[in-house]
Amino acid sequence: MLSCIFQHLSNPFLQNSLLDRHVIASLNKLLPPGRRLIEPFVGAGAVFLNLDYPEHLLGDVNRDLILAHQMLQAHGEAFIEACRELFVPENNTPERYYELRDEFNSTADPWHSTADPWRRAALFVYLNRHSIHGLIRYNRHGRFNAPFGYRKRIYFPEAEMRHFVERSKRAAFVHADFRDLMKQARPNDVVYCDPPYVPLSDTSNFVEYSPGGFSWCDHEVLADYARALAERGVTVVISNHRTPAVESLYRGAEIHVVEVPRNIGSQHRQTARVVEELIAVFRAL
Incomplete structure (x- = not known):
């Protein structure tokens, strides 16, 4: 178990982070120590800002980010x-x-x-x-x-930007597909993946975070890469919505469930509700 480096969670300077404090608290317990944390879907950077690893390799398919x-x-x-x-x-x-x-x-x-x-x-x-x-x-x-x-x-x-500058001194940011970044993982690395989530409903089917989207086939490839890395001695942790299809997708992994508040619905009409998110842990073999 790692220790969160701050008593209160540090917020990213970008606003699009959906990672809830409950999820980060769970990751704090589930992510093992290691030499380097690799995040193929770094997004706004909520995880690397709040968890302490000697090195961070942070990638995303969104070039602007x-x-x-x-x-x-x-x-x-x-x-x-x-x-x-x-x-x-x-x-x-x-x-x-x-x-x-x-x-x-x-x-x-x-x-x-x-x-x-x-x-x-x-x-x-x-x-x-x-x-x-x-x-x-x-x-x-x-x-x-x-x-x-x-x-x-x-x-x-x-304040968030200044904090980012300080925290990023041990980080490398790369524009890369998740496949390319996960191929760089070695034993004693830890990989955390926060891909675009499988939608809970038709109106929440939002994957155009970058041109091209993220398909179900991409989710299947990601799960296969996680299993392959675990066999090579690298622990991989993936977050997603909890649905029967997602639980089946991550078969063989440890499954942990976290309840988080979310705004569900379309862009202009959203309803606050508590949803279940899933954290799948593919332990290094």
Whole structure:
């Protein structure tokens, strides 16, 4: 069992983290010690911010998310100030939001163009904090399409960004598919996977966190990779919704159930309820 490094959970600077404190508390008990924690679905980074490993290898298929992490890690205060300039009252209007979203989408692939990655990363932080529910969503053409959130006040996550800079000194961020990252795992590494969850209902079927989505076939491949790594001496832990199909998918693993509060439903009509999430542990053999 690890120890959480802070008495209170540290929040990510990005808003899209769905990891509940109950889930992180369970992970604290279930994740074994190791040399390095590998997260193929790092997302906003809630796990690495709250669990203490000597090293972290953190990946995600969302290039913009990784770019924002890399910019903040490398440039610290300068990048924080670049983001702060966008968090002004005149930018908290639908007209300005969609103007800045259009600017962001005009450089949809900064990795193969003359676009400024610094500006794109700052815009990504702005869009995340001003979109509805902190939604990170793309259409099939790779354009960010989350609508404006209509909040009276927008919180600028300065403290969270500074904390991220400190915690990321022992971390490496890479843009990679989960397959590529899991292939790098070695004995004494620990792998934690928080993939896009299997939907509980048709209206909650949201997987467009990055262009291309995440299919049931991807979930099957992920489970197969977890079993293969366990046979090679690497413990793999996966979180997901608890459904009969998911329990069958993770056959052979230790199954732990956590009850968490969630907003269930469509983007504009959500209902708060408690749902069961599943943590599957494939122990190193």
